[in-house]
Amino acid sequence: MLSEEKLRAVVASMLELDPSEVGPDTSTDTVDQWDSVRHMNLIIALEGAFDITIPDEDVANLTSYPIIKAVVEEQLASAG
Amino acid sequence: MIDAEASSRADLERAGSELSEVTRLVSALEGASPDARTVTFGLAGNITTDLLGTFLRKQALLHGQRAAVTVGGFDDPIGSAKQFASDGVEVVILLNLADAILPAFEARIPLLGNAGVEPLVGSFRSQLALTLAETRPIKHVFASLAHRLTPPSVGQAEDEIDQAIALINEAIADEASRFDNVHLVSTEAIAARLGWDRAHDWRSYERFRAPFTPAFMDLFAEQVYRSTRGFGSYFYKALVLDADNTLWGGILGEDLADGIKLGSHGYPGSVFWRVQQEYLALQQRGVLLCLCTKNNPADVDAVLASHPEMVLRDEHFAAKAVNWDDKPANLRRLAEQLNIGLDSFVFIDDSPFECEAVGTQLPMVRTIQVPSSLFDYPALAAGLKDLFLTSDTSAESAAKTAQYRLAAEATNERGRHATEEEFLASLGLEVTVRRNDRPNAPRISELTQKSNQFNLTTRRYTVGEIVSLMESDNADVYSVHVADKFGDSGLTGVAALRYDGHAEAAIDTFLLSCRVLGRGVETSLWGPILDAARVRGCTTLVADYLPTAKNGQVLDFWDRLGLDLVSDEPDGHRRYRADLATFSVPPASHIEVVNAF
Numbered sequence: 001m002l003s004e005e006k007l008r009a010v011v012a013s014m015l016e017l018d019p020s021e022v023g024p025d026t027s028t029d030t031v032d033q034w035d036s037v038r039h040m041n042l043i044i045a046l047e048g049a050f051d052i053t054i055p056d057e058d059v060a061n062l063t064s065y066p067i068i069k070a071v072v073e074e075q076l077a078s079a080g
Numbered sequence: 081m082i083d084a085e086a087s088s089r090a091d092l093e094r095a096g097s098e099l100s101e102v103t104r105l106v107s108a109l110e111g112a113s114p115d116a117r118t119v120t121f122g123l124a125g126n127i128t129t130d131l132l133g134t135f136l137r138k139q140a141l142l143h144g145q146r147a148a149v150t151v152g153g154f155d156d157p158i159g160s161a162k163q164f165a166s167d168g169v170e171v172v173i174l175l176n177l178a179d180a181i182l183p184a185f186e187a188r189i190p191l192l193g194n195a196g197v198e199p200l201v202g203s204f205r206s207q208l209a210l211t212l213a214e215t216r217p218i219k220h221v222f223a224s225l226a227h228r229l230t231p232p233s234v235g236q237a238e239d240e241i242d243q244a245i246a247l248i249n250e251a252i253a254d255e256a257s258r259f260d261n262v263h264l265v266s267t268e269a270i271a272a273r274l275g276w277d278r279a280h281d282w283r284s285y286e287r288f289r290a291p292f293t294p295a296f297m298d299l300f301a302e303q304v305y306r307s308t309r310g311f312g313s314y315f316y317k318a319l320v321l322d323a324d325n326t327l328w329g330g331i332l333g334e335d336l337a338d339g340i341k342l343g344s345h346g347y348p349g350s351v352f353w354r355v356q357q358e359y360l361a362l363q364q365r366g367v368l369l370c371l372c373t374k375n376n377p378a379d380v381d382a383v384l385a386s387h388p389e390m391v392l393r394d395e396h397f398a399a400k401a402v403n404w405d406d407k408p409a410n411l412r413r414l415a416e417q418l419n420i421g422l423d424s425f426v427f428i429d430d431s432p433f434e435c436e437a438v439g440t441q442l443p444m445v446r447t448i449q450v451p452s453s454l455f456d457y458p459a460l461a462a463g464l465k466d467l468f469l470t471s472d473t474s475a476e477s478a479a480k481t482a483q484y485r486l487a488a489e490a491t492n493e494r495g496r497h498a499t500e501e502e503f504l505a506s507l508g509l510e511v512t513v514r515r516n517d518r519p520n521a522p523r524i525s526e527l528t529q530k531s532n533q534f535n536l537t538t539r540r541y542t543v544g545e546i547v548s549l550m551e552s553d554n555a556d557v558y559s560v561h562v563a564d565k566f567g568d569s570g571l572t573g574v575a576a577l578r579y580d581g582h583a584e585a586a587i588d589t590f591l592l593s594c595r596v597l598g599r600g601v602e603t604s605l606w607g608p609i610l611d612a613a614r615v616r617g618c619t620t621l622v623a624d625y626l627p628t629a630k631n632g633q634v635l636d637f638w639d640r641l642g643l644d645l646v647s648d649e650p651d652g653h654r655r656y657r658a659d660l661a662t663f664s665v666p667p668a669s670h671i672e673v674v675n676a677f
Contacts, residue, residue, distance in 0.1 A: 009100065009104070010100040012104070013100045013101070013107065014099075014100055016107060037130045040128070040130070040284075040287075040288045040290065041099065041103070041130065041131065043287075043288075044099055044131070044284055044290075044294065045099040045100040045103070046100075047283075048098065048099050048100075048294065049098070049100050053283065056287070
């Protein structure tokens with residue numbers, strides 16, 4: 001089971017947001033500082049925090065919070 | 081108030097290399113300390129180095145500083161170095177990976193052969209030489225040595241990859257030796273410390289050209305801070321050592337000189353004997369050793385003079401504080417005595433209580449607790465030399481260190497210190513008093529047999545004698561349990577009362593384990609015991625002090641509790657009395673006393 005609170009916390013700290021600001025609208029279009037370095041660190045942090053491997057085809061597509069949530073949930077389900 | 085910043089730092093230390101947690105804490109703490117001294121870093125290399133920036137910022141915060149990190153252009157060390165020099169960056173880190181010298185370099189080494197590898201190493205060397213020429217004006221330059229990314233071959237001691245790596249490292253060391261400002265960092269040692277799999281991330285290497293894990297970057301940043309002594313944030317000169325369970329196993333006051341665990345053979349004495357060798361080696365290198373222990377001076381002197389297995393002797397200690405005062409007070413005294421700042425001290429003790437007392441009251445002292453798992457102690461002791469050894473610091477930067485220190489003292493002395501009362505309140509002390517607790521009679525008997533120092537009458541009782549006291553109508557045996565936020569010290573105190581002539585309660589025995597002393601436990605536990613005596617109809621309290629060779633520290637205990645001295649015999653026997661109707665024990669608001677009978 002995905003803890004959404006934990007997911008929001010990880011995304012928030014890696015994108016320098018407040019956890020309360022992270023939601024359906026959080027995306028590369030709405031978060032100015034979501035650059036390639038932060039994206040890289042976000043992927044590394046997500047993999048570390050949830051002990052998952054984000055599939056290669058998804059790495060570049062993780063451009064919004066809803067997509068991140070779906071991919072992390074999928075990986076947790078296939079691991080569990 | 082325990083300093084909020086100090087507790088956030090503890091969080092940061094605990095976060096280890098967990099990337100999102102470290103990132104969150106780093107951002108929060110940087111916002112909270114806008115005025116801290118900022119060290120500027122420039123990162124360059126033939127791989128993606130951004131992750132190192134997060135961990136340099138972490139280390140800076142742990143040292144009361146901030147780090148401002150600029151990442152140079154990818155695989156453009158010379159251009160990056162020029163930029164850093166013109167920006168006036170203080171520290172440049174060159175983090176190169178051998179495998180990235182050429183795409184899939186390690187896989188291609190056997191195919192290239194010597195004839196192919198040597199010119200490649202030559203051009204890497206030229207690039208490094210040019211880079212280092214550009215960083216000449218920069219104060220500190222850290223250049224990574226090369227190590228192999230593919231795990232070393234187990235069956236073949238040195239294969240072609242190892243040979244190529246050796247060639248590269250020879251070139252790096254040779255170029256670095258031309259510059260006074262260049263420190264080398266062994267990435268191989270970091271990988272070895274973590275283990276290959278924890279140090280490297282192939283996924284992230286292939287995706288982002290970022291081969292090193294957060295754990296690797298964490299250790300790398302720590303090494304950078306160690307080898308510069310935190311960029312002047314510390315300058316340790318003296319190592320202050322506790323004695324019991326730090327220099328030897330066991331408690332001298334209870335186990336006596338021939339009972340302490342120390343010796344070249346046989347665990348656990350061998351661990352303490354080994355760490356004493358480390359401490360002696362530090363002393364030979366110029367570190368001032370001090371002894372700071374709650375013990376009787378004569379007992380400790382005897383061990384230093386004549387314990388056959390002691391490695392450290394009296395002559396190795398620059399100063400000693402062997403008494404029953406609290407450790408922060410003793411550290412202050414040692415600093416005065418040696419005429420050095422408290423921030424020059426590294427303090428080692430096995431007790432979490434003492435470590436927290438020093439940590440909160442004297443935050444400038446580097447406090448290290450002996451690991452609770454004794455097997456971790458030798459590695460800890462061996463690592464201490466990093467705190468003291470000069471790397472290649474020039475006299476000028478040493479003078480600068482002293483300036484930082486003066487500035488730091490001025491700021492630290494104000495506002496950062498919790499008072500002792502606040503510290504005690506933060507411990508969550510709980511004292512539980514039980515009466516005639518039969519199942520614990522063996523432990524109570526054992527304490528009467530073993531306790532020497534905090535023991536007012538030193539009456540030794542067998543289990544049978546304790547049980548008959550418990551069953552008697554004219555006596556009570558109270559046992560005391562002490563717990564705090566660090567855990568439960570267990571049954572650590574005994575008080576036995578006899579009721580002769582009905583209206584008189586006489587304290588037959590009172591003893592406490594030294595582990596729980598110094599926090600007001602010894603006075604607070606009397607509340608419920610004396611209430612019970614009153615309920616019984618007693619109007620007078622009588623107590624004795626019977627001197628022994630060991631119990632000098634409690635000579636005036638009954639005075640401190642507030643009893644009146646009624647006789648003082650030539651043999652040292654003192655008798656005290658109090659009127660129970662008016663007597664009350666000194667208040668200790670930081671202790672919760674639980675009456676469990």
